[in-house]
Amino acid sequence: MPDKGRILVRVIPIFIALLIVMYQRSTATKIVNEAGRTVRLGLSTQQELSLGDQAYQQVLSQSRTVTSGPGYEMVKNCAARLTTVTGDAGKNFQWAVSVVESGEVNAFCLTGGKIVVYTGIIPVAQSEAGLAVVMGHEIAHATNHHGAERVLQEKTANTLLTGANFSLSGADPQQHRQIMGLIGAGARLGYILPFSREHESEADSVGLKYMARAGYDPREAVKFWERMSAQGGGKAPPQFLSTHPANETRIARLKQELPTAIKIYESAGGR
Numbered sequence: 001m002p003d004k005g006r007i008l009v010r011v012i013p014i015f016i017a018l019l020i021v022m023y024q025r026s027t028a029t030k031i032v033n034e035a036g037r038t039v040r041l042g043l044s045t046q047q048e049l050s051l052g053d054q055a056y057q058q059v060l061s062q063s064r065t066v067t068s069g070p071g072y073e074m075v076k077n078c079a080a081r082l083t084t085v086t087g088d089a090g091k092n093f094q095w096a097v098s099v100v101e102s103g104e105v106n107a108f109c110l111t112g113g114k115i116v117v118y119t120g121i122i123p124v125a126q127s128e129a130g131l132a133v134v135m136g137h138e139i140a141h142a143t144n145h146h147g148a149e150r151v152l153q154e155k156t157a158n159t160l161l162t163g164a165n166f167s168l169s170g171a172d173p174q175q176h177r178q179i180m181g182l183i184g185a186g187a188r189l190g191y192i193l194p195f196s197r198e199h200e201s202e203a204d205s206v207g208l209k210y211m212a213r214a215g216y217d218p219r220e221a222v223k224f225w226e227r228m229s230a231q232g233g234g235k236a237p238p239q240f241l242s243t244h245p246a247n248e249t250r251i252a253r254l255k256q257e258l259p260t261a262i263k264i265y266e267s268a269g270g271r
Contacts, residue, residue, distance in 0.1 A: 013162075020159050028152050033144040034089045035202040042151030043111070049094060052112030052142075056096065059116055066099040071122045075099050078131050079115055082139055085213035089143035105231060109138035111147040124227055132216040133224040136207030144206060146199040204250060208261045215268050218261035221254050 028040040043051065066072045079097040083090060093113030102118040109115045115135065125131040141147070204221075212218045229247035 017159050017162060021156050024152065024155055024159065031145065033149075033202070034140065034206045035144055037202070039145065039149045040152055041145055041148035042153075042155055043148035045092060048145070048148055049092075049112035052110035052114050052147075053094070055110050056098075056114035056116070059100070060098060063098075064101040066101055066119060071119060072099050074122070074128050074131060075117045075135075078128050078135055081214040081216075082132060082136055082210050083113070085210055086139065086143050090139070093142070105228075107134045107138050109135075109142040111142060111145075113139075113142055115139065124231060125224065126227075127220070129211070129216040129220040130224045130227075132211040132214065133207070133221045136210040136214075136216075137203045138207075139210060140203040140206035141199065144199070144202055146203070150196075150199070201250075201253060204254060205257055208254065208257055209264055212261045212264035213268055215265070218258060218265055221261075222251055222258070225251050225254065 024042075025040055028042060029044065030038060030040050033039050075097060079095070083093075083095045086093075090113060095113040095115070097115040097117070100116055100118050103120040104118045105120045105124055107115070107117040107121055115138065117131075117135065121134060122131065125134060208218050208221055211221070225247060229251070
């Protein structure tokens with residue numbers, strides 16, 4: 001049976017890691033996000049703006065941007081309409097949008113409001129309303145401060161993994177690697193991925209409301225994600241291994257939220 005000294009060697013690093021995690025969470029900014037959930041953030045507002053701008057400039061420096069044409073005009077118009085309806089959540093953002101020449105079916109909105117749309121997603125969107133589904137979703141990630149929340153989540157996970165690593169420092173090297181691998185996998189599957197899926201679901205829900213407020217028919221959201229599902233050819237990984245909810249789950253949830261979104265759309269003058 002291990003003596004007290006060996007037990008302390010195992011316990012103390014974990015105890016210190018837990019104290020650090022408690023301090024990280026207690027000193028983090030706490031807000032209620034656009035989805036109505038209380039969250040803690042690992043970045044200040046100024047840090048979000050600064051990091052978002054740095055990442056945006058880096059993307060633009062490595063990309064070929066489109067500055068004219070029907071696709072460009074559609075993206076610019078859609079961004080203007082959507083960012084206008086973000087209300088208090090986006091009032092301090094430094095909004096900007098760029099269109100990047102790429103076959104990749106993708107778009108994103110960086111912390112602080114920097115939007116990038118790849119030309120490859122425009123044919124899948126098919127219309128400005130379809131594009132509003134994508135852009136509303138990505139804008140909602142930013143207004144929900146998902147990036148800043150993720151920073152704190154990763155700090156927490158890394159702190160606990162570091163504590164576990166020190167706790168196992170005297171163990172057999174092979175056993176050490178195996179245990180750390182299991183702990184890392186457990187953190188990913190039980191903590192990091194579920195939070196990512198929650199973020200995606202929140203972005204779907206809030207983005208649906210944004211597009212409805214901006215006068216885009218929210219029913220286009222279901223059609224868009226059905227097209228995206230067809231694009232993937234049913235090859236998505238199991239939901240518990242993915243950062244995104246399964247397409248079927250996403251579509252079913254959007255259908256449940258449509259009645260509320262349609263009322264918002266009709267109040268905004270849509271038919």
